[in-house]
């Protein structure tokens with residue numbers, strides 16, 4: 561799968577010039593982006609029309625591999641990447657390795673945008689037939705990554721160091737990044753000096769970018785609680801132990817943990833998203849199952865929440881004289897941090913390319929993102945790429961999410977320039 565360099569002679573002739581002038585001879589990025597813009601939009605529409613769920617991104621993988629094979633200077637890195645793709649673009653001279661990550665998976669949502677390239681695909685998820693859609697914009701992420709790879713490929717004669725492109729599956733289920741790392745994406749001499757990524761953002765207008773230095777994404781944990789009782793006839797509740805009432809009490813007691821037991825300085829969220837029990841109005845069931853997401857920003861709060869949820873569930877069950885409930889607790893994606901120094905450096909590029917007015921700072925929320933796994937190993941920064949349209953309300957994970965494609969060349973430009981800047985930035989420590 562490795563592609564041989566085909567322009568070796570030209571590179572040899574240009575090498576001395578590149579070595580001396582690389583820092584000051586930045587390519588004409590505007591022209592290169594214009595050259596590759598139409599292809600990037602074509603790529604995006606193909607990805608959009610061919611969405612695939614997490615860990616099933618086989619056609620997507622084949623498309624990415626073919627596109628990269630068509631990009632001079634790109635080497636595909638063999639490895640146990642599942643449906644992911646790893647590639648390296650080597651420059652013409654010594655320099656660091658910097659990494660770019662794009663995610664690949666779509667969502668089980670039936671599209672309702674009415675676009676000519678809208679998805680009509682279906683698959684099965686949790687035993688149900690579902691429509692599929694790139695409703696989180698990972699189609700944009702991949703097309704921007706391929707566009708940036710083409711731009712930097714054209715500029716590689718003057719480029720120092722190398723860029724590691726990581727096309728990662730299964731972001732939506734929080735599993736892809738950890739798998740890529742376990743499979744050795746940063747091994748065999750591929751530990752980058754930093755890693756960058758973007759996520760499209762519908763409430764930020766196309767042409768703008770957003771940054772969040774420091775804490776950026778939450779610990780995303782979950783639990784499933786089986787509340788046990790003793791079923792019986794609804795007309796004689798005193799002869800039962802009612803798990804429905806008990807579950808209702810627990811659902812109301814959980815937010816009180818956040819409100820009354822965790823300092824307001826430490827953001828936390830417990831949201832029960834599903835509750836299932838019983839099958840008939842006059843029958844009290846034996847058990848009720850509820851599931852919830854638990855969000856926090858720091859490790860201490862994370863473990864406190866787990867302990868207090870367990871105590872609250874057990875305590876309410878004991879008070880009701882019920883059997884001990886079963887708590888299955890799942891520690892998911894860890895909190896993510898955008899390295900403040902890396903953010904400051906990349907924002908210099910944003911301001912230069914897009915203008916100060918388009919370089920925004922946002923407050924972090926309680927969303928999760930498995931990009932955080934990479935940032936625990938090397939300095940990382942994931943920024944927001946505006947894909948919003950003036951006067952149009954849009955949300956990620958919605959069937960009507962319809963990003964402004966004019967954001968794609970903007971993304972290609974800032975990604976190519978930010979990677980270039982990291983490669984050519986003089987060492988100052």
Ligand SMILES: [Zn+2]
Pocket residue numbers: 696732956957
């Ligand atoms: Zn998503």
Ligand SMILES: [Zn+2]
Pocket residue numbers: 696697698731759
């Ligand atoms: Zn996403």
